[in-house]
Amino acid sequence: MTEATAWAAVLGAASGALITVLLVLARRLARGGGDLGSDAEQAAYRALHEAGLAATHLRGGLAATHLRGGLAGSDLDRAARHLRSLLGSATVALVHEGRVVALDGETSDAVQDAAVSLAARVADSGRRQVTGGTDGEGKGIVGAPIVVDGRVVGVLVAVADPMRAALVRAVGEVADWCAAQLALGELDASRAALAEAELRSLRAQISPHFIYNALTAIASFITTEPARARELVLEFADFTRYSFRRQGEFTTLAEELRSIHSYLELERARFGDRLQVVLRIAPETLATVIPFLSVQPIVENAVRHGLEPGERGGGIRIEARDDATHTEILVEDDGVGMDPEALRTLLNTEADGAHVGIRNVDLRLRQLYGPAGGLVVETNTGAGTLVRMRVPKSQPQHDLALHTGGVRT
Structure with missing residues (x-):
């Protein structure tokens, strides 16, 4: 089994499980809002809904834009908005190659500089990092690596006041989920490249045999x-x-x-x-x-x-x-x-x-x-x-x- 096929199988299974949960919740909604029952069920539905919305905008990859403001309302900005809602934090940033490529919430230079600085430490260590507010009583910032195929391709950063232990854990889980979406996007790109390669192969088959015979046939009629x-x-x-x-x-x-x-x-x-x-x-x-x-x-x-x-x-x-x-x-x-x-x-x-x-x-x-x-x-x-x-x-x-x-x- 090739690596791409293995990715497709694993990620396909995960997507299938998510779709199953969504269908169950949707069926309950169709029977009436009261059937959702507990606050926990409603929270789960909202979380899955935000995750589904963010997934669409992550598939293009983190390199879609390197400079904020270069693409107003880009897919990555939309993804950050849904991720912030999913995490319930004050600010969410996506950092790629030392730049903030998406930001939702507080947009000050100080927040962006802090996100870039923390992301650099996360990328170097390959592990989650937290600064400030670790006692749960002050403003803090947490970053988690987004790892695809063994490489740290970006960092998910969240700012909260106060910083909660549950949020620290959640940022790590959501970063892993972001990695799965980016891997699916790469798989789609690989599939498109394969289709283009197969088209080139078909075109290559046309030229040597057919073109010679066609030109020879045309030449035979030029005089007669x-x-x-x-x-x-x-x-x-x-x-x-x-x-x-x-x-x-x-x-x-x-x-x-x-x-x-x-x-x-x-x-x-x-x-x-x-x-x-x-x-x-x-x-x-x-x-x-x-x-x-x-x-x-x-x-x-x-x-x-x-x-x-x-x-x-x-x-x-x-x-x-x-x-x-x-x-x-x-x-x-x-x-x-x-x-x-x-x-x-x-x-x-x-x-x-x-x-x-x-x-x-x-x-x-x-x-x-x-x-x-x-x-x-x-x-x-x-x-x-x-x-x-x-x-x-x-x-x-x-x-x-x-x-x-x-x-x-």
Whole structure:
């Protein structure tokens, strides 16, 4: 198990426990405020509510802003406000790399200087530190390290008058909780970086094999059919512009199909009548949001590894169906097929070279839609290949920045 996977498992379990408690309390609230019962239950609800609000604003990390006032109303400032309410202290500060990056409560220079000074001692020792008011009768300040992956990435500081022993303990617990939220934020960033790396891998697979064949096909028409050669140059430009675009991780099925059309026109220039294509696209599926470069690599795989090895060529069927809550997309070829056991090994182990595109698509779909959201592949040696993917029609969590430029209509 990788370190990232272990983090995800531990933090996921903790998040699941928190959600369970919140659901129980929410159910009680729905039945009436009196059902919360004791003051302790009401206090627990308020604490969980503030923690949930702070969590959202901590995920971006402590490096979001280094100088106070640089980002008015930043996420870290909002997080500090909820943390102060959670702790019940007069002031809360988050200190990162020797600077106060968030502050709620008293904002005087004296308080900020005291927070930075205490945070430096906490960072050096890696342990909680308290100054002033330790007898519970005067104003005091307490700082606790925020530790992620064995590193002190920041310090949570609280000021109270009087300083209470319970607050000292609470600051340590809340600092640990902040560390868990920051670790989850890093995990999200790592997941996004992995998705981008997989996209780069898919783009890299396009260039060496396909570009050579496409340019060779175009060259063959320059003298005999210059008009045809010009059309193929435009198709090639559209295909490469779409495939190497940098905007967004999502597109629509309609846009991906335009790029697939350009790709297949270029392949027809090579195969001639040996390549037959059948499209069955339900109009209502065209607006479906799909991961960028998810269908196109499957079509390329069908041509390159299904039809190209055989001398007779063959046919490809591309179908999109409206299936209630999902759009089902199928790509089928009648080519050479593949041994099912070899396919299973391919999809479950890291591999370079042949079929890497289809494996990357499968991984991306599973990351986005869960273990059941991957590709379903039916194949056998000499029997062709059918690849099926199901994409939810409603995906409000994905920020789709539709990119319509660069594709000729």
